[in-house]
Each structure stands twice: as C-alpha cells, then as structure tokens.
Amino acid sequence: MKRCDWAETGNQAMKEYHDVIWGVPEYDDQQLFRKLVLDSNQAGLSWQTILNKSVAFDEAYENFEIEKVAAFDDEKIASLMGNAGIIRNRLKITAAINNANCILQIQKEWGSFSAYLWHFVAGKPLVHYFKTSEEIPTKTPLSDEITKDLKKRGFKFVGSTIIYAFLQAVGIVNDHLTVCFRHEEVQEKL
Numbered sequence: 391m392k393r394c395d396w397a398e399t400g401n402q403a404m405k406e407y408h409d410v411i412w413g414v415p416e417y418d419d420q421q422l423f424r425k426l427v428l429d430s431n432q433a434g435l436s437w438q439t440i441l442n443k444s445v446a447f448d449e450a451y452e453n454f455e456i457e458k459v460a461a462f463d464d465e466k467i468a469s470l471m472g473n474a475g476i477i478r479n480r481l482k483i484t485a486a487i488n489n490a491n492c493i494l495q496i497q498k499e500w501g502s503f504s505a506y507l508w509h510f511v512a513g514k515p516l517v518h519y520f521k522t523s524e525e526i527p528t529k530t531p532l533s534d535e536i537t538k539d540l541k542k543r544g545f546k547f548v549g550s551t552i553i554y555a556f557l558q559a560v561g562i563v564n565d566h567l568t569v570c571f572r573h574e575e576v577q578e579k580l
Contacts (some may be wrong), residue, residue, distance in 0.1 A: 394570045395523045400438045407441055413572060415515055415561035419503040422560055423493055424454035427486045429556040430547045431477045446475025451486065456497075460490035485547035492544045507562060510536055517564045526565050529554045 397408030416422055428447060432440045440447075450473050452458040462470075470476065470483050493503045500506040510532060520526050533554035540548045557563040566573040 391571050392569050393572070394565075394567050396437075400441070403441055404438055409572065412559055413561050413564050413566050417504045417508070419493070419497065420454050420456060422503050422507065423456050423459075423490065424448075424451075425559050426489065426548075426556055427451065427454065429552050429559060430485060430489075431479075431482050432555065433482075433547070433549075433552055435477070440477075443476055446473070450476050456490050456493050456503075459487055460494055462487045462490075482547060485545075488544065488546050489548070492540075496543065507536070507560075511562055515561055515564050519568050520565060521568050523567065527554070530563075532563070533557060 393405065393408055397405050397412075416425065424447075428440050428444065431447070448454065450470055467480070467483055467487075471478050471480060496503050496506045500509075516532070518526075529550035533550045536557070537548055537550045537553045540553070554563070558565045564573065
C-alpha cells in the first residue's frame with residue numbers, strides 16, 4: 391500500500407491517522423473545532439508531536455465541546471498551563487477559548503461551523519492531483535480567503551498556513567498524492 395510520503399516518516403499512529411482520518415470530509419462542528427485547535431497547536435512543531443498528545447488534548451479541552459471551551463476561565467487556563475500532556479503555550483490556549491466563542495457566533499449566523507466552512511467550496515471538496523509532496527503548497531488563495539474572513543470574525547492563531555493544513559485534515563481539500571491509495575478512495579466516497 392502506497393501512502394503519502396509524510397505518513398511514512400512517522401510511527402504507526404501517524405500511518406493510522408493518514409489511512410483513516412486525514413482528508414476525509416468532516417462535517418461535525420465539534421470535530422472541526424478539535425482539528426482547528428490541534429492544527430493551531432502544531433504551529434512550530436511536528437504533526438507527530440501533536441498526534442502523540444491528542445488523547446491528552448481531548449481530556450484537557452473537555453473533548454472539544456465548544457460551549458465548555460468557550461467558558462474556560464483563568465483557573466482553567468492555569469490548569470492547562472500546568473498540563474505537561476499538551477502544548478503549554480498561553481497564546482495557543484487563549485486562542486482556543488477565543489475561537490470557541492467565535493464559532494458560537496458563526497453557529498448563530500450560519501446554523502453550524504460546518505456550513506460556514508463548506509460554503510467556501512460550495513459544499514464539495516477540492517481535489518488536487520499532486521504527484522509529489524513538493525508540489526503541495528503550504529497555503530493557497532482559498533486558505534488566504536478563509537483566514538482573512540476568520541480574522542475579521544475575531545479568530546486568533548489562524549494564519550493561512552495553519553488554515554491550509556486544517557483544510558487538508560478535514561477533507562475540504564483532498565491533497566492525498568495521486569500515488570497514494572487514499573486519493574481515489576476518498577474520491578469514491580464523495
């Protein structure tokens with residue numbers, strides 16, 4: 391089975407993440423929020439580091455229940471700052487809380503965070519046909535557009551590179567390499 395190059399460089403958890411989760415269209419607001427927080431926390435780090443800490447993130451962030459994270463207070467922030475199982479970066483932690491509140495506003499306006507995100511691609515994933523990892527961009531006009539809109543809505547820690555990685559992870563963009571068994575498999579599910 392041929393995978394995308396990046397999946398072959400990690401441990402078994404990385405391979406499973408690639409094989410089962412990465413690039414599969416996600417429509418659940420809680421899971422979208424989870425992936426946004428994890429991708430924001432990846433900034434400056436490897437995905438393997440975040441993946442290794444994902445269970446601790448789930449526990450620390452109340453399974454990413456948006457309303458609960460939006461209500462985190464100074465005491466909870468202090469607790470998170472002392473939690474060695476997650477990334478203890480105050481800016482990333484406060485961004486997650488801020489972004490949960492922003493998502494609650496989007497839900498009021500759009501009905502769901504999912505509807506808001508998927509409207510940028512008219513509800514259908516963008517499928518790319520890259521043959522090598524070197525061809526895959528780190529950001530695109532789409533990630534620039536979404537980033538600009540998110541920032542206008544008050545989101546923090548959402549640069550275009552983070553947002554492009556997020557779009558790939560949640561299947562809004564299919565960047566599995568054409569030689570990867572998942573490229574066609576993901577398309578068949580569309």
